[in-house]
Amino acid sequence: MLRIPCPWCGPRPENEFRYGGQAGVIRPADPAAVSDAAWGAYLHLRDNPKGRHVERWRHLHGCGRFFTCVRDTVTDRIASTHKPGEAVA
């Protein structure tokens, strides 16, 4: 079980969390102004890196907050976690 440091609650067992996919995929402010291709990319295209991955997690069975987590997809080591709006190192 991973131990994930929630930016509010501190390190907690993985089963309290829910994975939220790649971070930084921002919903277009005016979806109607976006081309079909760009919208399709927003919907479906995600990175799948081997190594450092900036991703969203939610402390579902905890404080309920979404946060940003920098995880290595090879070692599963978590480099850092950040509250929304905080700069990701």
Place this chain on the structure above:
Amino acid sequence: MTQPFRTAAGGRVDRGRPVRFSFDGQPYEGYAGDTLASALLANDVHLVGRSFKYHRPRGILSAGSEEPNALVAIDRGPGRITPNLRATAIELYDGLTARSQNRFPSLRFDLGAAAGLAAPLISAGFYYKSFMWPPSFWRRVYEPLIRRAAGLGRAPEEADPDRYSHRYGHCDVLIVGGGPAGLAAALGASATGARVILCDEQAEPGGSLLDEPGVTIDGWPAPDWVREAIATLGGSVTLLPRTTAFGWYPGNTIGLLERVTDHLAQLDGTLPRERLWQVRAERVVLATGAIERPLVFPGNDRPGIMLAGAARTYLHRYGVKVGGRIVIATDNDSAYRAAIDLHAAGTEIAGIVDSRTRVDGEAVQAARALGIAIRAGQTIAGTEGRSRVHSAKLSDGTGVIPCDTILMSGGWTPSVHLFSQSRGQLVFDAGSGTCLPSEGAVGACAGVFDLAACLRDGTEAGGSEPRRFAVAGMPALAHGRPPAAAKPHRSAFVDFQNDVTTKDLAIAAAEGFVSIEHTKRYTTAGMATDQGKTSNLNALATMAALTGQDMQAVGLTTFRPPYTPVTFGAFAGVARGALFAPVRLPPIAAAGVVLEDAGTWKRARCYPVGNETAEAATVRECLAVRNEAGMLDASTLGKIEVAGPDAAAFLSLIYTGDFTGLVPGRCRYAVLTGEDGFIRDDGIVARLTADRFHVTTTTADAAFVLHHMEDYLQTEFPGLRVWLTSITEQWAVIAVQGPRSAEVLAPFIPDIDLGPMPHMSVRDGHIRDIPLRLFRVSFTGEAGFELNVPPDQAQRVWDTFLQRGVTPYGTDAMHVLRAEKGYIVVGQDTDGTVTPDDAGLAWTIAAGDFVGRRSLSLPDMKRPNRKQLVGLLPSDPAVVLEEGAQVAGDGAVASLGHVTSSYFSPALGRGFALASIAGGRARIGATLSVRMPRGDIAVTVVDPVFIDKPGQRLKARPVQPVAAEPLLPPRPWRAPTCRPAASVRLTVLAPTTRLAIRAGGPAATGIGLASGVLLPTVPNRSVIARDRAALWLGPDEWLIVAPDDAGDLRAEALKAAAGHPVSVVDVSHATRTIELAGSAAAWCLNAFCALDLDLAAFPVGMCTRTLLGKVPVVLWRVAGDLFHLDVARSYVSYVWDCLEQARLELADPVVTDT
């Protein structure tokens, strides 16, 4: 004479306690402290099993869990037969019944041994090459043949009657292995004040020290030093004997299997058979030791051929001589110790065959001094003997040595399985030819074989300064030669468990297998439960030679968990039978009800009367709703309170509709789409006040919808001032539907005028003195209401209506009624590819952006031939189509879609269906064909609304003023009572007032001041002030707990917020509180809760949401030994039963107060 090979004295067995046991029906005697293997050897039983593939007679190879040969079944009665246990790891108890495996009709005469004669035919790749043609043989001939031959041992057929438990553990240092290095590490770690767990797979810690009565440490004989070390550690270190660290998982989580009762003659009714620990360790010290390697020579698998180190273990630990005339084959010094010790015990040593041409050193000289013949530069070229080896042939052809035992040593392989599982970096050590962990290992696991060095390194690995121990009596041994490659031979076994020989490896090499991972799979070397413990390095050395590579280039195969087999029972723990998954029951119970699963809930399918069938009950229930009045328990529907100044704007982004113009007191049907434009859920959005909404979801998707809303609120629309609070279990819901519904309700509802209440509206009021949130909504097409009442009061309201003649109806009738009106059920009439327009719900779509809107204008979403929801009427009215049946054009083959809902309609007197059909709306009036098992059925495509298309029936009749009537008295709720135990007590507390507060900083301060308890700002902390408390649950989220008579706290809180946006939701009824009090409270919780509940990690006053078993709870440490668990009402019985399972394990004096 019994136990002819028992020594006169010595060993650690209790000779005062003889133990009787049987093997293959034959009675034997051993001593307490024996393993099954040592007791069999004491009785001169060497033949204990037949090999997996060739059915070759096999004996006992080792003295530990690495045993590949001596796999037996232990029979403790029905359901308690465990196959494939290692005889070397089974503790003997009185009455133990063991059976050999893989033989028929008997171990000595096995018909399957014919496979051995065919061995040349069934070498590596046999299955792949042989069972190819003709293909018609694959299923009928080859598969049954292979299945019969496959597998080892027999699984029991009855249910397992034993209990198993789980446990979460936390420590600073976990030490795996209780040998010299592990014990020293524990001493070193405990001296630093760290929390330490030491686990060891054997009954008694000490490891190799138990084999060394002649060695002293600081003047103590080694076994006595072990005793002293254990005594020193006793108070401060968690010692887990009989506990195997079987797997290393991410986050330094180590899986431990603790065998609790397998060694007991009498099973204890309270203890679990096994405990599965998940230990989270800051640091892991691997002191797992090393495993001796067999030598690979022709005929190296006969009974009587075993590892030299194992022979010393049997001699010193169990007082057993493994044979009468022994040949020793070795390539290193350590086997000489076996020769010397067995010689001293009076066993004849027929010679030492040493592959080294030059032999010297302390142990060699000692053996030579005893007159033992040493044949240097020689190996064993072959052996003879059927059920026991009787001779060894020398490689130089100089002769054959008669013997009854051959002891072999090919050097020692560090046990790096766990380290490999941790994804650690293994470093090849060219000197010893083994792979060593780059960090975290100590002692033999790290390639250190000198005892004094192991002890010194251990204390350092534990975290202390290295401490020197005075070690005496241990000869200096030359270790560390890479294993020699063996020549291909069909009976030179590399992997005993999987019957892999050097010839198999040669075939693999010849056929072009280069990667060791491929060779492993092709030959099965190192596979299965053995994971190559004794075989891996020998296979590697042989492959290296065969393929002309060096060992480092060939590399090791990946070791996989578990290290040794783990029972399914241990993995399941308590999660079987009634506790497999939480059973969520709605708050209303009824006699005779038929239940069905709905998401995580149980719901009433129908309410048969007397001998009525479910079908007949459904027809009666449907007609009652259409003609009179019926009631449905709709409590399981998800409910979310959405509050804040931007609530309407937020809901308009989440659902397809626009709710900014919705008038307070009115409701609207709402469809939720994903960003891909497909329907995910639907429900009712009710506006209570300008900034407060009550939203319903489907039963199954309640948790998803809340998560989905939180996702968008927190990450896409964080500027909106809105908060979401689940109120699913705060309210029980009774839907009263039918033309007489208003008439039935009116006498009980004094403060809401039902007549003028329009369809799709909501009012807060009372049913008698009970708070009521009344919806005028319909999922049946009839005029109807949904009564939201506190769940404790729901039963009496239900019972009162029942007495008044309202017919209860279940989900079966609900489905018929809603389908007659063409109302969809998400997940049944939709499947994740259905847009609102596909489902005929385009009318719900408002102007402006919402989640999913943009996708609806993608080209494929506007395709005219998309599947659309339509109605179907079978030409034969008696036919009810099968849901899921394919629909095609008349006579055509290609499917146009499928039937999504199909029922018999009592109102129409015929079968009808909803279907998803390509271009369906344009086909209305057409005849299509539905594929049914008994042939095609002609159907007519129709509009999906079958009853009352204009919606006339939704209008309620005016209600005449009626006299008020009382409700039945409430049924008291009976709290469960716990089995008494001194160390922990469970109580369900009486309900109290609970408010869910969501607010920003200034408002929070104001609310804290007004409600008499300041809201804590430190995460996961609580504040208690007099009779109330405030718990931090999130950065803008608190729970206020107050006595039941605290007055209207919600109104006070809202007033105190003084115009700041807040959400204050009464959630008093949504949960109940289970109190755990007593010294074992944290221990009980840790059977199901993964948090570290040590006082330092989880101090008094700490509170948090977490998981307990499979359900979410709020855990609050009120005092050192006092916890409160807030549990959603429907989960209380699950949590209670789980905790009771944990309490069963407490060896408590039972308190007899009542």
